[in-house]
Amino acid sequence: MLRRLGPSAVRAGETSSPALFASRLEFNPPAHGTWNIVHIGMLVPQAHQIYVCALNCMRGVVLTAAEMGAQDRFSCVVLHEEDITRGTVEQVTLEGIRDVLRKLPELPPCVIVFPVCTHLFLGVPMGRVYRQLEEEFPRVDFVRAWMDPISKRRMIPDKRLRKVMYDPLRPCDPDEGLVVHLGSDHALADDCDLRGLLAAGGMRLRSIHDCATYDEYRGLAHAGTFVSTYPNGSYGAQACAERLGRRHLYLPGSFSYDEIEAQERQVCSELGLPVPDFATRRASCDKALADAREAVGDTPLAVDALAHPRPLGLARLLLEHGFDVREVYLDAVNPEEEDELSWMRTHAPEVELSATVLPDLRVAPRVREREMLAIGQRAAWFTGTSHFVNIVQGGSLWGFAGVREMARLVAEAAGCERDARDLIVRKGLGCESCI
């Protein structure tokens, strides 16, 4: 029997457009494994982050750093009410950053500065602040980030940071044998198809995750080709490639065999690599999924959009391989997934598409008639299950190997119980957690 839906869910067959839910009040589910701008900024080796904002806004970022055990790479400048009324925000910003840098035991090679919505609304000339800082600290690269969540329609802070964090890469001679992966929180898996394709042609794949020092990170600029796989990272990767005069390939993580094959053919064609046997790769995925299906049995599944940017594609893959996918948690449809929504409308009309932040969900029952298997932390919380795949933002998955790995993770989740209360509240899955 179909579950009765609240006002924040709709069945796939009843959708008429990708705009599933209107903007309303929002709450925040206690699943925090996705990375925020502090986690992302910490990827730049030896960089120091400085936030300039009001006390309440500071709290989330300063404790993110503390929970990572990275307080020594984080400092803050607190804005007061009188800075706004007296017009001293620019002065406090400049003097505060200067003060932090003078107090640090050693001057870092790179400082990522985060002004906020307040600077934006007051028209604080941040360009002037940076020019002054660059004059006073010529050996420091100042990265111009923002923490301005109010700018939803222009550029969200996460996406902007994934661009500006690569601004210190300077023009240099290209190394055509080097491919650099940009814009993702997680490094691609060791067995990922892309590494294999490149290795077969004698090329290397690197990313910021491989760099222990700032100089090594700056060395990424030598890449002959940049690739990005995470939607919010593609803008920054494209901008970096254009600035350095390099090739950029956007190869989003996908669960469609056809799309994956097309991406891999594109890589081989653009880089002159041998084309692999795709039939074997497809068959290996089918086998992994069949094994997972057997492990899962008839347990119903829920998928969430924070687990992977392609939740509908993942749901479709699982449905096509005999899994009982009942719920997908997503607040908006990724524009790359409109075809998947259309497919679900026709082939899986009873699947529930649910928001994750709308008010009635705060009090919605978080228990199901029978225990589900969830892919993603929010799906685990909303369905109250202890059987879940603990993954955020696509993890390290990519290509046919990514499909196989997802199948393995699903089978593993079926066979083990996890303590959601302990695991999903931790911030930045994959980062150190001191809590």
Place this chain on the structure above:
Amino acid sequence: MRRTNRIIPTYTGDVSGACSALFELGGMVVIHDPSGCNSTYNTHDETRWYDHDSLIFITGLTERDAILGNDDKLVDDVVEAARQLRPRFIALCNSPIPFISGTDFAAICRLVERACGIPCFYVRTNGMHDYVTGAGNAWVALARRFVRPGARCEGTANILGATPLDLGVAGSEVPLRAFVGEAGFHTLSCWAMGSTLDDLSRAAEAQVSLVISASGLSVARWLYEQAGIPYVVGFPVAGFAPMLADSLRRAARTGRCLWPATVGHGGPGEVCCAFVGEPVLSASLAAAAEREMGLAARVVCPLEVPDELVGAVDRCVEGEEGVEEALRGVRTVVADELYAPIVGEGVRHVALPHQAFSGRNGWRTAVDPTTLDIRKLLA
């Protein structure tokens, strides 16, 4: 420069303080904010979020709405949620951008209340003050709407200032009630853990109020001004609790407010010990140290608190630099673990977790402050 923290965190902000203060009362708190305020609060400042479905939301303010003033959307969204969820009250909180643009919250509260018939009030916040201010303002706003005049109920007391931000451990209000009971009073209301909105609405009937944290002082003053209920400031830690109980009884008898923790330390002798953090608990510990161990102690308060909570030898400071200066010359520092990087070399650091400072970092080592014994703490 006192605005900068090179390595230590900042304290919980006013918006989170307001949310924490109202969490258990069956209301709906709406923060007019683009994003972040809610996740910051529920991730770092609210120990109850995972298990208790309190209605705390943000409006998701956009740049366009902030500039063009689309207040209708704010009103409509709040009313829609209130109709769905039927809270006992609605509290609206401000954040930096609506503060800059001068959003008229009083008018918005009237519109919301008229549209849905649920009491709606504004909690004065803007994200630029600490949790003491936010919680205090929230409770005063709530008191104005819900506390009713009533006949004095002899032998009853209010406990003011209870939130997990200062108490840390769930259930800490239970021993506080026990202390009040041993002092000879029945707890009429505990603001705001373990009491209902109906309990709180009877606060004006109490004979005396016990202010256990700086957050509770504003509503204590309000009850004193509106209903003549005297208050006593202090936290019942071992070694100081008997003095505090005496003060409660004396205040009930005389109608005079008393600050036994604040005046109970700062005697002669060179200050050798500093308690850093929330001033009421810190002063109570300092008083216990002086009474029980003969130690001259100072409170170092990095929070926005009124002068009446600051003793003669205490220091109200701002930022990391202010704390560092105030700690010069002391041999023992009792402070949250995350103060460690600025405690001087050769100075003993006794770690005392404070939720409003280190958030979840201190959860595993959190202690119920009602169990603190100064001799064991400084042993």
